[in-house]
Every structure is written in structure tokens, then in C-alpha cells.
Amino acid sequence: MAAPLVEVKNIKKYFPVKKGVLGRKRSFIKAVDDVSFTINKGETLGLVGESGCGKSTTGRLIMSLLELTEGQIYFEGNQISNLTNNQIRNTRENFQMIFQDPYASLNPRMKIRDIINEPLIIHGYNKGDRMNRITELLEIVGLSAYHADRYPHQFSGGQRQRIGIARALAINPKLIIADEPVSALDVSIQSQILNLLKDLQKSFNLTYLFIAHDLSVVEHISDRVGVMYLGKIVEIADKETLYKNGQHPYTKALLSAVPIPDPKLKRERIILNGDIPSPANPPSGCTFHTRCPLATEICKQEVPKLRQIGEGHSVSCHLV
Amino acid sequence: MTEKMLEITNLKTYFHGDDGVVKAVDGVTITVNKGETVGVVGESGCGKSVTSLSVMRLLHDTPGEIVDGSITFEGKSLLDLSEKEMRMIRGNEIAMIFQEPMTSLNPVYKIGKQLEEVIKLHLHYDKKEARNHAVNMLKLVGLPRAEDVVNEYPHQLSGGMRQRVMIAMAMACNPKLLIADEPTTALDVTIQAQILDLMRKLRDESERSIMLITHDLGVVAEMCDRVVVMYAGEVVEEADVLSIFENPKHPYTKGLLGSVPKLGQDLEKLDSIPGNVPTPANMPKGCKFAPRCEFAMDVCWKKDPSLLATNGNHTCRCWLYQDQEKILEV
Numbered sequence: 001m002a003a004p005l006v007e008v009k010n011i012k013k014y015f016p017v018k019k020g021v022l023g024r025k026r027s028f029i030k031a032v033d034d035v036s037f038t039i040n041k042g043e044t045l046g047l048v049g050e051s052g053c054g055k056s057t058t059g060r061l062i063m064s065l066l067e068l069t070e071g072q073i074y075f076e077g078n079q080i081s082n083l084t085n086n087q088i089r090n091t092r093e094n095f096q097m098i099f100q101d102p103y104a105s106l107n108p109r110m111k112i113r114d115i116i117n118e119p120l121i122i123h124g125y126n127k128g129d130r131m132n133r134i135t136e137l138l139e140i141v142g143l144s145a146y147h148a149d150r151y152p153h154q155f156s157g158g159q160r161q162r163i164g165i166a167r168a169l170a171i172n173p174k175l176i177i178a179d180e181p182v183s184a185l186d187v188s189i190q191s192q193i194l195n196l197l198k199d200l201q202k203s204f205n206l207t208y209l210f211i212a213h214d215l216s217v218v219e220h221i222s223d224r225v226g227v228m229y230l231g232k233i234v235e236i237a238d239k240e241t242l243y244k245n246g247q248h249p250y251t252k253a254l255l256s257a258v259p260i261p262d263p264k265l266k267r268e269r270i271i272l273n274g275d276i277p278s279p280a281n282p283p284s285g286c287t288f289h290t291r292c293p294l295a296t297e298i299c300k301q302e303v304p305k306l307r308q309i310g311e312g313h314s315v316s317c318h319l320v
Numbered sequence: 321m322t323e324k325m326l327e328i329t330n331l332k333t334y335f336h337g338d339d340g341v342v343k344a345v346d347g348v349t350i351t352v353n354k355g356e357t358v359g360v361v362g363e364s365g366c367g368k369s370v371t372s373l374s375v376m377r378l379l380h381d382t383p384g385e386i387v388d389g390s391i392t393f394e395g396k397s398l399l400d401l402s403e404k405e406m407r408m409i410r411g412n413e414i415a416m417i418f419q420e421p422m423t424s425l426n427p428v429y430k431i432g433k434q435l436e437e438v439i440k441l442h443l444h445y446d447k448k449e450a451r452n453h454a455v456n457m458l459k460l461v462g463l464p465r466a467e468d469v470v471n472e473y474p475h476q477l478s479g480g481m482r483q484r485v486m487i488a489m490a491m492a493c494n495p496k497l498l499i500a501d502e503p504t505t506a507l508d509v510t511i512q513a514q515i516l517d518l519m520r521k522l523r524d525e526s527e528r529s530i531m532l533i534t535h536d537l538g539v540v541a542e543m544c545d546r547v548v549v550m551y552a553g554e555v556v557e558e559a560d561v562l563s564i565f566e567n568p569k570h571p572y573t574k575g576l577l578g579s580v581p582k583l584g585q586d587l588e589k590l591d592s593i594p595g596n597v598p599t600p601a602n603m604p605k606g607c608k609f610a611p612r613c614e615f616a617m618d619v620c621w622k623k624d625p626s627l628l629a630t631n632g633n634h635t636c637r638c639w640l641y642q643d644q645e646k647i648l649e650v
């Protein structure tokens with residue numbers, strides 16, 4: 001079997017924080033704490049979980065925008081963690097990121113042409129090729145050459161997100177990390193962008209890591225889905241399995257909490273009680289035990305391991 | 321008999337800018353009955369927040385002005401009240417959860433002090449009672465470390481925590497009408513569920529009314545009795561919640577419902593509404609949705625249709641549902 005496009009092995013990212021009155025006591029925010037997964041070529045891996053659980057940090061580690069505290073990342077079988085800056089630049093050609101905020105992620109003083117031109121210059125395209133490529137890219141994302149000489153503020157949120165996607169596609173990346181690409185958009189514009197991302201995936205055999213907190217959006221776009229809680233993956237499976245037969249109590253609570261646009265449907269919700277822990281001071285044992293409706297004694301003491309319970313389906317819970 | 325809590329009639333709120341007038345709200349009529357939750361949905365910029373700010377009379381810091389229409393609350397005309405009288409209604413009888421939490425939290429005061437001020441003013445509690453009530457409210461909205469948070473400043477909290485402080489503040493005095501402008505957008509689904517539960521309790525236990533502004537049609541389906549759909553400063557459709565979801569009439573409402581991915585539904589492609597909302601500078605002459613509408617006819621480009629009942633209490637602003645004679649007149 002071919003190596004997966006990306007393999008992430010036991011990665012950790014601890015951010016130091018100063019504590020105590022004089023700021024002398026050091027402690028850590030365990031933003032990503034021993035995460036492993038693979039992404040196969042041409043597929044979309046969705047990553048969900050509550051705010052602050054480490055989704056963006058995971059994405060930025062893969063992009064080498066942050067340094068790993070521990071662990072390895074492989075791209076097409078080669079280790080890419082701990083490369084020199086030059087090597088990083090070369091592998092980065094294969095990775096691109098689309099950001100959540102289409103307003104903040106485009107430089108307001110640059111014309112669209114120059115925004116898309118930037119990665120082309122860095123990766124050594126010559127001038128003529130660059131101009132053709134810009135037109136081509138704008139057309140791919142449903143805009144036109146006519147838009148190239150305008151500034152970001154002249155576009156709507158959905159159009160700006162298209163520009164962000166055009167920039168991400170510029171140098172034919174193999175992997176696109178989309179960090180909440182549609183959460184800032186209106187539903188009607190959101191569906192335009194989701195359809196576009198799906199079309200582009202087919203046309204260019206792209207691989208996506210799709211980060212979002214909207215579970216219906218993730219279900220729509222993903223092949224496999226990982227659920228994160230406080231820096232760890234607590235469950236990962238193919239989409240059908242996760243959404244129909246999710247086993248982790250946190251996965252179940254998440255799914256039961258999604259509001260369904262059907263007024264006739266009345267559901268039983270799993271309401272989570274208990275305090276939401278801080279990643280600077282995570283609970284002992286299973287970090288979810290403070291909110292878990294099923295927690296027992298062992299959950300408070302022992303950290304559960306991520307175990308495989310079915311084909312491509314792993315869960316970390318003592319009770320499963 | 322249904323008792324009317326809030327009646328917004330033909331409200332027009334305009335902004336006067338350097339490059340002309342923006343008709344942010346242009347003839348909006350919305351009624352909220354006692355014990356009822358009315359959802360207001362519509363594309364970004366269609367005038368939802370400006371409508372609610374008009375009700376609260378909080379436009380004085382903006383170039384916005386109410387140029388026409390009336391707003392009555394329990395029979396009183398809000399537009400005729402003095403600022404002092406309005407202040408006694410705000411936070412007490414009508415409370416609002418703002419879309420942008422920092423607009424209603426004062427950065428220089430601690431969270432506890434801000435909550436206590438509101439509680440003391442309207443409920444006449446003493447300091448200790450007010451503090452207890454404040455901490456309790458913060459716990460009710462699911463804020464961890466409530467006892468510590470009262471001693472912190474707004475900037476020390478995350479966006480989601482601030483939003484919950486605002487919700488606690490809005491609910492602290494058990495208002496008769498709660499206007500909630502995107503109350504749960506910055507929150508996780510599990511916390512959102514907790515907040516929605518709390519709002520439902522408020523409504524059912526003390527027959528309060530809620531005007532709920534949101535992009536999330538799932539939230540609308542779960543919470544609302546009636547739904548008002550807005551587009552470019554106007555109401556384009558209004559009906560009870562079941563009719564909106566099962567029998568939407570306006571092409572914009574249909575497009576909106578088709579755009580939403582639904583859990584457990586495997587679709588290759590989502591419907592989407594082509595194009596963008598018109599900008600104030602190039603507002604179409606006829607129906608404002610015509611440039612994006614797949615059913616647009618000649619008449620749609622010439623004249624804005626009126627909001628008419630299609631049956632019972634289901635109203636819709638679209639030439640497809642107006643009688644032939646009227647169309648020919650145009």
C-alpha cells in the first residue's frame with residue numbers, strides 16, 4: 001500500500017505560560033498533546049472539537065508555522081519535522097492554508113493581482129507565466145481577470161474567501177489545510193464555497209485537512225473525521241461510522257447538541273454539566289471526565305489510550 | 321387571546337453617509353406576542369441588527385436615524401419616551417444580547433460590578449444580594465470559575481466567555497422581552513445547547529417573549545414559533561415555523577433552506593444562491609432579489625412587490641404570488 005500523503009505521529013505542542021505573582025513559575029498549555037493520524041491522498045480529513053481544543057495548532061504544526069515540542073510529521077513517507085529553513089520552503093510548496101477570516105487574511109493595501117502573485121514569485125515563476133496563472137486562478141474560483149486590479153475591501157466576504165482559495169491554489173499544492181474556511185460566511189455564500197472546494201478537489205486531486213466547529217459542514221465535506229478534546233484526538237473514524245455510530249461520550253454529546261433545521265424533530269439532548277477545564281491545568285485521568293455523564297472511578301485516575309475498535313475506527317475511552 | 325408585546329410598524333431607519341443614504345431598514349413590520357419566540361433571519365447586512373437597535377433606541381452613537389414608523393411595547397410608544405424613561409425599560413423590561421459583546425461591556429469595569437449595577441438598578445437588591453445573583457447568573461450560562469470571573473475585566477475573557485457574560489446580564493432581571501442578536505455564534509454546540517435551554521426556560525416558565533436573530537436555521541427550527549425572513553432592508557416572508565420549513569414561498573427563503581448542509585444527509589452538491597446581496601449604491605429598482613432570482617420575470621425588474629398574505633398568516637413579498645391583474649397594471 002502506498003504511504004499516506006501525510007502522517008502525524010505523537011505530535012505535541014506545549015506553549016509556556018508564566019504563572020505566579022512574579023511570573024517566575026513556568027507552566028505549559030498543552031495545546032496539542034500526543035496526536036497521531038494519517039491523511040490519504042485525495043481524501044478530506046475533518047477535524048472538529050470545541051474552541052481551544054488545538055485544531056488550529058495542529059494545522060499550523062503541519063504547515064511548519066510552529067515548531068513541534070515532540071513527535072514527527074511525514075510527507076509522502078519522508079520526515080518533514082526538524083528540517084532546515086531551506087528544506088521547509090521546498091516542502092511548503094506542497095502545503096497551503098486557507099484561513100477563517102476572509103477580512104483579516106488579505107492585506108488591505110495590496111491589489112488582488114499582487115496577493116496571488118506573491119506565492120508565485122516566491123516559488124520562482126517567470127513574469128509571463130505569473131500573469132497567465134493569475135487569470136487562470138481567478139477563473140477557477142469563479143472570479144475573472146477584471147477583478148485582479150481591485151483591492152480586498154471592494155469584495156464581499158464570499159468573494160474574499162474565493163481570493164484566499166485562489167492564492168492557496170497558486171502553486172499547485174498537494175495538501176490544503178482549511179482552517180474554518182466558511183464559518184465567517186453567510187449560509188448562502190457558505191454553500192457556494194463548499195461546492196467550490198469539492199469541485200476543486202475532484203479536478204486537481206487535492207487532499208484537505210478541513211477544520212471546523214460546524215458538524216454538519218464537516219459531515220458534508222469529509223471522508224474521515226477526527227474529534228479533538230483538550231489537545232487530544234478522542235475518536236477518529238470514517239464519516240459514516242462516526243456520525244452513525246460514534247462511541248466516545250464527547251462525540252455523542254456533540255452530535256446530540258447540533259441544532260437540526262427541522263421544526264418537527266424533537267430530540268433528547270445530552271447536556272454536558274461540569275466545568276470546562278483549562279488546557280493549562282487539565283484534569284487527571286481522562287481529561288473529559290469532569291463533564292462526562294458516564295465517568296467512573298478509573299476515568300479520574302488513568303489516561304485512556306486511543307484504541308482501535310473497528311476498521312479505521314479508534315476511540316480513547318475506558319468505557320467503550 | 322394573544323397579547324401583543326412588541327409591535328414594530330413600517331419602521332424605516334436610514335444612515336446618512338458621505339456618499340448618500342443607506343436605507344438599512346426600509347418599511348419593516350414585526351409583531352412579537354406574549355410568550356412567543358420570533359426568529360429573524362436573512363443575509364448579512366439585511367438590517368436585522370439595525371432593527372433591534374432601533375427598538376432599543378440605541379442609534380445615537382451612529383449616523384442612523386429612525387425616519388418613519390412606530391414601535392410600541394405593551395401599548396406604549398417607545399419612540400415617544402424620554403431617554404430617562406427609556407433607560408428604565410432597557411435591561412429591565414426589554415433586554416438585549418448584542419452581536420458584538422464588547423459594545424455592551426465596559427472595558428474599565430470588572431464583570432461583577434457591571435452585572436451588579438444592572439441588578440441593583442432594576443431589582444433593588446443590596447450589594448450582597450446583587451453579588452450572589454450575579455454569580456448565580458454566570459453559573460447558569462455555564463461559565464466556569466464564576467466566583468473568580470466577577471473580579472476580572474472583560475479583556476481577560478475569551479470571546480465565548482464574554483458572550484456568556486452578556487447573556488447573563490441580559491437575563492439577570494427576567495426581562496419581558498429578550499432581543500437576542502446572534503446570541504450563540506461564538507459558542508460551541510454543547511454550550512449553545514445549554515444557553516438555548518436556558519432561554520426556553522425563561523420563555524416557558526414566566527411567559528416571556530423573545531426576538532431571536534440568527535443565521536443558524538437549526539436554532540430557528542428548535543426555538544421559534546414564527547419566523548420573519550428579511551432581505552435588503554425589507555421583510556420578504558413571514559409565517560409560523562412549520563410553514564417556513566415545509567412550505568417556503570419566497571425564492572430567497574427556498575434558496576436559504578437549500579444552502580444548509582443537514583446532519584445525516586448525503587448530498588454531492590448543496591444548493592446555493594448565485595451572486596451577492598446588492599450594495600446600497602446599486603439597489604435594484606424593482607424586487608431587490610430579482611438579480612439573484614431564477615424565476616425573475618419582467619415585472620420583477622420594474623416594481624417592488626408588496627408583502628401580501630398567500631394564505632392565513634403566511635405572507636410573502638414576491639410577484640409569483642400576486643394576482644395577474646396587479647402584475648398587468650405595472
Ligand SMILES: Nc1ncnc2c1ncn2[C@@H]1O[C@H](COP(=O)(O)OP(=O)(O)OP(=O)(O)O)[C@@H](O)[C@H]1O
Nearest residue numbers: 015029031050051052053054055056057058213279
Ligand atoms: N501562540 C500561542 N501561545 C500560547 N498559547 C497558545 C498559542 N496558540 C494557541 N494557544 C493555546 O492553545 C490552545 C489551542 O489553541 P488552538 O488555536 O489550536 O484552538 P482551536 O481548536 O483552533 O480553537 P478555535 O476553535 O477557537 O479556533 C488554546 O488554549 C490556546 O489559548
Ligand SMILES: Nc1ncnc2c1ncn2[C@@H]1O[C@H](COP(=O)(O)OP(=O)(O)OP(=O)(O)O)[C@@H](O)[C@H]1O
Nearest residue numbers: 335342344363364365366367368369370371382383
Ligand atoms: N453605524 C453604521 N453606519 C453606517 N451604516 C451602517 C451602520 N450600521 C449598519 N449600517 C448599515 O446598515 C445595513 C444593515 O446592517 P445590519 O447591521 O442591521 O445588518 P445585519 O442584518 O445585522 O447583518 P449581520 O448578519 O452581518 O449582522 C448594512 O448595509 C450596514 O452597512
Ligand SMILES: [Mg+2]
Nearest residue numbers: 055056057179
Ligand atoms: Mg482555531
Ligand SMILES: [Mg+2]
Nearest residue numbers: 368369370419
Ligand atoms: Mg447583525
